[in-house]
Amino acid sequence: MTALLALLALGAVSWVLRITFITVLPADRLPARLRTGLDYLPPAVLASIVAVELTALLTDAEPLDATLLLAAAATIGWVAHRTHNISLACTLGVAVVLLLRYLPV
Amino acid sequence: MRTLVDTRPSALALHDAASVALGLAAFGVTLGVTMSALGVGVLPGVVGGAVVYGGSAQLTAVTLLDQGTAFLAVVVSAAIVNARLLLYSASLSQRFRNQPTWFRWLAPQFVIDQTYLLSGGRPDLAARTFRRYWISLGFFILVVWCTSIAVGMLAGPALPDLPHLGFVGTAMFLGLLAPRLTSRPAVAAALTGGSVAAVVGLVRPELGIISGAIAGVAAGSAVRR
Numbered sequence: 001m002t003a004l005l006a007l008l009a010l011g012a013v014s015w016v017l018r019i020t021f022i023t024v025l026p027a028d029r030l031p032a033r034l035r036t037g038l039d040y041l042p043p044a045v046l047a048s049i050v051a052v053e054l055t056a057l058l059t060d061a062e063p064l065d066a067t068l069l070l071a072a073a074a075t076i077g078w079v080a081h082r083t084h085n086i087s088l089a090c091t092l093g094v095a096v097v098l099l100l101r102y103l104p105v
Numbered sequence: 106m107r108t109l110v111d112t113r114p115s116a117l118a119l120h121d122a123a124s125v126a127l128g129l130a131a132f133g134v135t136l137g138v139t140m141s142a143l144g145v146g147v148l149p150g151v152v153g154g155a156v157v158y159g160g161s162a163q164l165t166a167v168t169l170l171d172q173g174t175a176f177l178a179v180v181v182s183a184a185i186v187n188a189r190l191l192l193y194s195a196s197l198s199q200r201f202r203n204q205p206t207w208f209r210w211l212a213p214q215f216v217i218d219q220t221y222l223l224s225g226g227r228p229d230l231a232a233r234t235f236r237r238y239w240i241s242l243g244f245f246i247l248v249v250w251c252t253s254i255a256v257g258m259l260a261g262p263a264l265p266d267l268p269h270l271g272f273v274g275t276a277m278f279l280g281l282l283a284p285r286l287t288s289r290p291a292v293a294a295a296l297t298g299g300s301v302a303a304v305v306g307l308v309r310p311e312l313g314i315i316s317g318a319i320a321g322v323a324a325g326s327a328v329r330r
Contacts, residue, residue, distance in 0.1 A: 003170055004149035009180045010166050010187075011156030017190040018213035027198035037326040038196040040294035042222055044321020045189055045314065046282035047295035048302035049218065052313040053275045055303050061269065069272060076276050080283035089283075090127035093276025097131075097269050 065100055072096040114234045118241035121223040122249065128277025129219065129246065130253040135270050136160050137257020143171045147258050154254040155247060158217055162186040165311060188315040192322075193221040200224070203232045212236075215243025222281050294325030 021027040027035060054073060058066045072092070080089045133154070140150045145167050157163045166183040174182070193216050201209050220242050230238055257264075286292050298321025306313025 002176065003145050003167060004152065006166055006170055006176060006179050006183075007149055007153030007157055007163065009176075010162060010183050011153070011158070013180060013184045014157055014159060014162065014187045014190060015214055017184070017187055018194055018216045019210065020191055021195035021198050022201045022213050022216075023209045026202065027195040028202070030195060033326070035195075037322045038192065040290055040322050040325025040329075041192055041196050041318060042225055043282060043285045043291045043295040044298035044325060045192070045218070045318040046222070046278050046285070047299035047321060048314045048317025050275055050278050050282060051299035051303040051317060052306040052310070053271065053278070055306055056310075057269060057272055057275065065269065069269065072272070073275065073279060077279045077283045080280040081286065084284040086124040086277060086280035087127065089276045089280025090125070090131075090273060093273035094127060094131070096276070097267055097272050100269050101265070101267050 068100060069096070114230065114238035115241035117227070118238050119245055121226075122219075122242055122245035125219045125223070125246070125277055125281075126249050128274045128280075129249050131270050131273030132160050133250050133253025134257035134264070135274075136164055137254040137259075138261040138264065139164060139257075140167050140254075141258045141261040143167055145258075147255065150258050151251050151255050154251045157183075157187075158214065158247065158250070159187050159190070160250075161314070182311050185311045185315070189218075189318050190216055192315075192318055197221060197224070200235055204236055208236055212239055212243070215239065215247070217246070218278075219246055219281075290325040290329040293328040294321040297321045297324035 021030070050073075054069070057069055061069060076089050076092050076096075079092065080086070136154075137150060153163050153166075157166070162183040165186050166179050169179045169182055194213065197213075197216065201213070204212070220239070223242060224235075224239060227235075227238065282295065286295060298317040300317075301320040302313045302317025305316040
């Protein structure tokens with residue numbers, strides 16, 4: 001019951017965050033410099049998510065697995081840059097996970 | 106002349122949702138398995154998935170609850186993980202401006218990493234088309250998300266042990282990131298954001314992403330000048 005209540009409360013707070021600059025305080029009232037800076041939000045936030053997730057994965061992994069994960073991430077990034085294909089990046093991610101699980105090392 | 110995009114925005118949304126489905130499903134299953142191991146029931150897990158609609162924040166909340174953290178501290182800490190939604194909200198504001206009131210109040214519930222980033226790749230949709238695209242995209246992704254959480258919770262013990270399953274989600278974000286690195290400001294934003302997020306995340310995990318995002322935006326703006 002506590003978990004459900006906490007998640008409902010978190011959902012309500014998250015909804016307020018979501019509507020803040022869309023419905024409550026439209027972002028066109030923000031300073032122009034701040035608004036143009038948001039053009040760089042996608043690469044900034046994506047790199048932040050990747051960095052946080054990779055750091056967590058590498059911290060928990062064995063040294064060999066960590067090295068392979070890092071190399072795989074670099075390779076997937078390169079492939080995605082060349083192909084612009086998100087599905088391919090995900091598929092390569094699955095292949096790496098299965099390889100690390102079933103590779104007889 | 107009306108194009109296919111104008112007449113079939115839901116097909117476009119389905120195409121975009123399918124491109125991230127594998128990464129989302131892997132993260133959802135991981136979250137479901139973790140919640141199942143922590144003793145969270147299927148109902149709170151799946152309802153939470155739809156209401157919170159943010160995996161990292163939900164994971165933070167259930168982990169802190171399991172550690173016996175106080176209710177308010179759980180909600181605040183997990184909300185900080187979701188603080189980037191504020192930035193998404195500011196960035197999406199323009200696209201919601203000429204929409205009906207009901208849409209501006211309800212449709213932001215679908216604001217998550219994937220919908221924000223995928224819709225950013227469709228800048229030319231007219232207001233009505235964008236509305237249909239956004240609702241379809243949010244719905245399709247929600248179905249994938251909640252289904253994968255439920256699968257993780259119900260079938261968790263029967264699934265093979267895949268310790269690095271979360272890497273599929275990382276691969277999805279890499280797939281979204283790499284094609285955007287086409288200018289010096291974008292590269293500066295990514296390098297700065299990633300570095301700051303990694304360092305801050307080691308000290309305060311809940312602050313990693315938002316710190317990196319803000320630092321990256323500042324770096325991108327500075328390089329453009």
